[in-house]
Amino acid sequence: DAKTTQPNSMESNEEEPVHLPCNHSTISGTDYIHWYRQLPSQGPEYVIHGLTSNVNNRMASLAIAEDRKSSTLILHRATLRDAAVYYCILRDLNSGGSNYKLTFGKGTLLTVNP
Amino acid sequence: NAGVTQTPKFRILKIGQSMTLQCTQDMNHNYMYWYRQDPGMGLKLIYYSVGAGITDKGEVPNGYNVSRSTTEDFPLRLELAAPSQTSVYFCASSYYSPGGYTFGSGTRLTVV
Numbered sequence: 001d002a003k004t005t006q007p008n009s010m011e012s013n014e015e016e017p018v019h020l021p022c023n024h025s026t027i028s029g030t031d032y033i034h035w036y037r038q039l040p041s042q043g044p045e046y047v048i049h050g051l052t053s054n055v056n057n058r059m060a061s062l063a064i065a066e067d068r069k070s071s072t073l074i075l076h077r078a079t080l081r082d083a084a085v086y087y088c089i090l091r092d093l094n095s096g097g098s099n100y101k102l103t104f105g106k107g108t109l110l111t112v113n114p
Numbered sequence: 115n116a117g118v119t120q121t122p123k124f125r126i127l128k129i130g131q132s133m134t135l136q137c138t139q140d141m142n143h144n145y146m147y148w149y150r151q152d153p154g155m156g157l158k159l160i161y162y163s164v165g166a167g168i169t170d171k172g173e174v175p176n177g178y179n180v181s182r183s184t185t186e187d188f189p190l191r192l193e194l195a196a197p198s199q200t201s202v203y204f205c206a207s208s209y210y211s212p213g214g215y216t217f218g219s220g221t222r223l224t225v226v
Contacts, residue, residue, distance in 0.1 A: 042219060043206075049214060087156070101159045102149075104151075104156030104157040106155070
């Protein structure tokens with residue numbers, strides 16, 4: 001599986017934007033970039049995914065570098081509810097049975113200060 | 115919509131006992147998955163299913179069994195529980211790749 005690298009932790013203030021980086025220098029052309037988050041004592045929650053173009057949804061935006069070797073999850077206005085572990089995950093849909101697997105690393109622990 | 119429902123939420127088992135973790139989804143998703151998460155670690159895939167009657171092993175299947183007789187249900191069976199199976203278990207489902215997964219709230223299992 002192609003690997004991702006994320007900072008262990010980040011801190012933000014409430015109502016400010018947050019940019020969560022992810023490096024994936026060995027990404028293949030068929031890897032999708034997925035982001036999930038996990039609030040304390042809860043199951044992971046899907047945030048967003050993309051392949052090449054930047055993506056927006058009601059939760060966040062995903063900015064993908066032109067060479068696809070890195071991406072950034074953008075929370076436009078952090079709230080206390082956004083405090084969670086954020087996981088950046090690559091999924092290769094051409095890898096047979098293993099494409100059903102989400103390989104979770106340790107993610108980035110985001111702390112939001114009031 | 116209930117989404118993905120897991121029962122029980124908590125369970126303590128003695129070594130050697132067996133149990134079934136229940137998972138039900140009401141979104142008509144074809145794909146379902148079982149993950150475990152050890153303290154401070156990421157999730158690891160135990161088993162997955164791409165449709166009723168079809169299951170396959172993930173990364174850490176030893177000590178577990180699954181079945182998928184309906185689209186909605188995907189129970190996980192633990193036979194002869196061991197302390198190494200102490201973990202939080204998450205069930206998830208999805209329509210198709212690369213769509214997002216919907217996770218349940220988890221079952222916290224302790225084997226003593």
